[in-house]
Amino acid sequence: MPADRLHVSALRKSFGANVVLRELDFALAPGEIHALVGSNGAGKSTFSKILAGLLPRAAGGLKLDGRDYRPVDRRAAHAAGVVMVLQELSVLPTLSVAENLFLGDLPARFGGLLDIRRLHERARAALDRVGLGTLDPDTPASALGVGHQQLIEIAAGLAQECRVLILDEPTAALTGAETETLFALLRDLRARDVSILYISHRLDEIAGLADRVSVLRDGRLVATRPARTTSHQELVELMAGAAAAAITAARAPTPGEPVLRLRDISAGHVVRSVSLEVRSGEIVGLGGLVGAGRTELLRAIFGADPLDGGSILLDADAAPFHPTSTRAAVQRGLAFIPEDRKHHGLFGPLSVVVNASIARLPTRGLVVIDRGDEAAAADRVIAALQVRCAGPEQPIVELSGGNQQKVVIGRWLGREVRVWLLDEPTRGVDVSARRGIHALLRERAEAGAALLVASSDYDELAALCDRVIVLSRGVVAGEFTAATLNPAAFTTAAFREFATAPFPNN
């Protein structure tokens, strides 16, 4: 193997008292795809941010092509040829897609005049590469769903000339089709001698894509193995540090009475005439391509967006439940986990306790918060979902993405929830925690709740759900049971309404 493209030795980083990286050694070869895995909070994002110049102050040695490499900011890293696609979405809704793609480097004439023609040309080329060739570069970014935003971020990263490309969970919001487009691109880059550091919790992707895989645990690199020959189970054990028992969620015996019945629901930009049923004890999956309308459907049921038509029936009620507000929905026993964690789920600067208790505050009398109970409830959430944090008083922004997600789910455990509406519940959650969450959801089902889970991860749908309903451009395009579900049929259904372009704008 030739000399390392990137060489990291004894890298250390801590936030306050929280030591995140300890004596980390790592090497990235030229022209390889190197996967990096580890449980939530292991330090993957921190590590890659240091490489990309986003966290300049860290101790230890970094070498790029044999030379000392000390990027002071993202620009310096770009100049050295190191580009990163961030885990957190940072698409700016007030700018156009094209402007978002090249924000750091807008093409200009006469020293400051925006060269719109060149901007659009470059944008079209960049969008084309990620399979969004039909998207108008002038579209305001505010009109894009999370999946498309993720693709824009990837396109922006790929548009930079680079020798090292870092992708932090790029597929977390993507479905199978987009993922395949991305992988083809990455292989192509590898062929052109670009080194790729690929962070993901989807272990199944890794064998097919990466050359080597490294495992991070508690800020240390515990192993680097050839990707193709390392089994899923092996990786999980390396990540967890012990033989983790494979928890396969047991299927519920028989679902009970219907709890949630949808009749001809129309809502949002795409959802039309959707009818479905979820029974007590049942977990129903919602699959589909990016932009299929899963999020819009869930939000409409929860009263977060207006319902444009159709009716929702709860339990055995004859009268439809009209969700006039989320407050009414919560009081009626509904719970919702949003896909956009940062904007719709987190109270960033507030503590883990406050974030964990906000859906149900324990009180003495009617109005006074019982702080003891509140702390105890938060501790229970932290324990039940193995939330990694410096303490319950830590602001939740400082937690890693996966651990934030655990708190967002955990906050509902104190309530009697009849219907769980989960939008991408394990986005950015590590394998063992994902199993934990799946087990938790199964347990809720067994306790009699009805669960509707939108996920872009086929394996998650397959592993978790009793039934899977596929949406295609807002209509129901297929329904599978655990027994009949298979990737080919699933994909056919998902594409049904998108005869040509997957983007509705054109």
Added chain:
Amino acid sequence: MPRLRHYSEFLFLALLLAALAGLFGVLSDHFWSVATLQTITNRIPALALAALGMTFVLIAGGIDLSVGSVSAVAGAVFGWCVADHNLSVGVAFGAALTAALGCGLLNGTLVNVLLMPSFIVTLGVLEAARGAAYLVTGSQTKYLGEKLGWLQDSVAGLGLSGAFLLAAGLTIGAQFVLTRTVLGRQMVAVGTNAEAARLVGISPSRIRAIVFALAGGLAGLAGLCHVARLGAADPNAGSGIELSAIAAAVIGGTSLMGGRGSMLATFIGVLIIATLEAGLAHLGVSEPMKRVATGIVIVGAVGAEAVRARLAARRMRLAA
């Protein structure tokens, strides 16, 4: 850790106040006296009450520019009842507070129904309510004499006025509501991230309606304290008080972006502003220099706290 941080912030504010008082004590002969203290405590209630309401609104992510005008409306209604229609003080008190509460509810309703930024809604209400105060009084100051004297008189033995005790008591109450009740927590949640709050079943509109109503009601009380102090209802009362109230809240560490604030700290902010005014008057500083000094103290107080917070964060990072 956040607890501790809280106290050090508090201590810092108290030090700032002490430094200011000390400075004036050195510069002026009679500054340190019971009488000065009384002047300051007399000046405080109206601003403190307005600032409490402002802090509620700011914490919930809004802003209320109308507090000054609303306090004038309350005073005007009180004057109209008592001076023009010979109604009893109790009835007038009730009518005045109802009017102020109404203005607050109007603010909240407009913000909720039109989904407009509160800055602009309350700017509109600032104008309209001032007009209303002029209309109610016929643009004339109404002389009332000692009708609200009980608010102004010092309470047995303490040397502090009823209005001051009311303001101090309400500050403590407001702090309790903010930190210990479900409502307070929901205000913080809505101010931090209204959409996330909505998605856990909190109604941001309900919270907004409540904080604007509180701000209106407290502004009304502020107006009545003002009336008590002047012995007259003046339709121009309280103009510009909104900026002082915001300054007090921000000096006290309340975030203009919502989600963060403390009533006790706002109260210290009010004390700082009142001490500054009293001290400058004591020195008989010229008008231009008063303006310059006020500007410097506002920027300085908030700036010093910002620098302190950054240094503390840095120290913590380095210690780790």
Added chain:
Amino acid sequence: MPRLRHYSEFLFLALLLAALAGLFGVLSDHFWSVATLQTITNRIPALALAALGMTFVLIAGGIDLSVGSVSAVAGAVFGWCVADHNLSVGVAFGAALTAALGCGLLNGTLVNVLLMPSFIVTLGVLEAARGAAYLVTGSQTKYLGEKLGWLQDSVAGLGLSGAFLLAAGLTIGAQFVLTRTVLGRQMVAVGTNAEAARLVGISPSRIRAIVFALAGGLAGLAGLCHVARLGAADPNAGSGIELSAIAAAVIGGTSLMGGRGSMLATFIGVLIIATLEAGLAHLGVSEPMKRVATGIVIVGAVGAEAVRARLAARRMRLAA
């Protein structure tokens, strides 16, 4: 599609303006006249220039409460140079603009260095700059006569004053900067999400320094237009103009949260406010009713636009 939405917003504003003008035309006899138009165009430049600067600052995610005081500083310096020291108009002009620019840079520097919210920094500078204006003029109005007449005189044949043409030209220039230059897009980016902008290599401090400097400079020009119009430099000039400027920007659709705004729309906002003032004065409405009407128009204009936008979004969704 975004283009189209933009135009419909614009059209709506123009309709609002027309409706207001129509209303006054019906209510008052001589309202529709060349003279009224001239009054309005004379009134506009100062507010328009201040509002342009404000829009830049708002778009970049800040707010500038000091524009009124800064415009007074510029006027005061001009008056000091010309009336007290017999300097040439050119020198005085330069000195006045430099002073205003300096205030703007001070704002930007304080915001960047102390990392304080611009609301509070500019509130402090509002006080301090007003004090400075008093100091420079010795708290006296300086009579200047026609020294800046060329700004006020109507330009050959057009019947429009130089100041108006300057303001209109700068509006177009500012709109161009905002939408067609890299700097403008960076302002939008910083105003939308300063952290995300920083991560792609834009320096938010640089952008902030620029927008506050622009706001200061434009406020200075506004102050000079004011001086030209009144033929006198008044240290009390421009007080309260910051709220009118904010109202104009917001009526024009600028977001107080940053990231969104249009200079042309701000200009229409200024026209709406100027028409309202002229119309109310034309009718000879009493001061209280003026206040009430102003409040209603501010809330009404922004509210109507908010309702329109929501209806349009709904229609689009249903049509899709």
Added chain:
Amino acid sequence: RSDSAVATSAAPAKPRVALVMKSLANEFFGTMAAGAKAHQRDHAAGYDLIVNGIKNETDLGEQVSLVEQMVAMRVDAIVIAPADSKALVPVLKRAAAAGIAIINIDNRLDPAALKDAGLAVPFVGPDNRAGAVAVGRIVAARLAPGDAVAIIEGIPTADNGRQRRLGFEDAIKEAKLKLVSTQSGQWEMERASTVASALLNAHADLKAIFCGNDNMALGAVAAIRAAGREGRVLVAGFDNIKAVQPLLASGAVIATADQHADRLAVFGIEVALVALKTKQTADRATPVDVVTR
């Protein structure tokens, strides 16, 4: 501190007089304060002076605070230009109860309110109404009965503003002129200019504008110039500030009233000093002179 205490108890103390003004940023009150300070410098042995003003003419609370502050400082006399005729009465009553001599200058305290409070305060100041009548007559002399005129008044809640308006109205009635509109310019040049522009547009036959102060007169002149009606609309002001001198010379403003601002506070202080010595007080009318070119 201790030595000053000794000084106070030893020699018969110099009386301390507090001058409480409206906005010192207003040229008129600035001149008043400057006159008082000059007087004190010349009579430094006779008394000490503390001058304070408020930021905003409508912020009564601040002025009340100032009075309380002066009580706290145990001054011997307060000479006050009240920002409001009624609202200052209660606090002045408290000051009087603390044994401080009170002298009212510039803007007269409301007699009814004073009576209600059982307080007697000497008023030393000009008769604004009479001054306005005199100014008004000069303008009226150049007009014919039935001519259209307008008034731009100050803040309607301020008594001196009201007195001036009433004075103008008296003169207008006397000369049988037609008053077409009265609007407030809030004492400000800019607002007055906006109002004047609208008046000029709405009333093509307008012959004169009476302004409650000179700043507003400057605004009115600017509006007249912008409308191209120089020489055809007469303007009258009040206060005789420096900036109005060139306009008086050019005839753009034909008359204003001089209340001798520099001596106004001095008169008050003199009355206060007499009162401290003799415990005798009486109203004292100060001169108002009409100023024309």
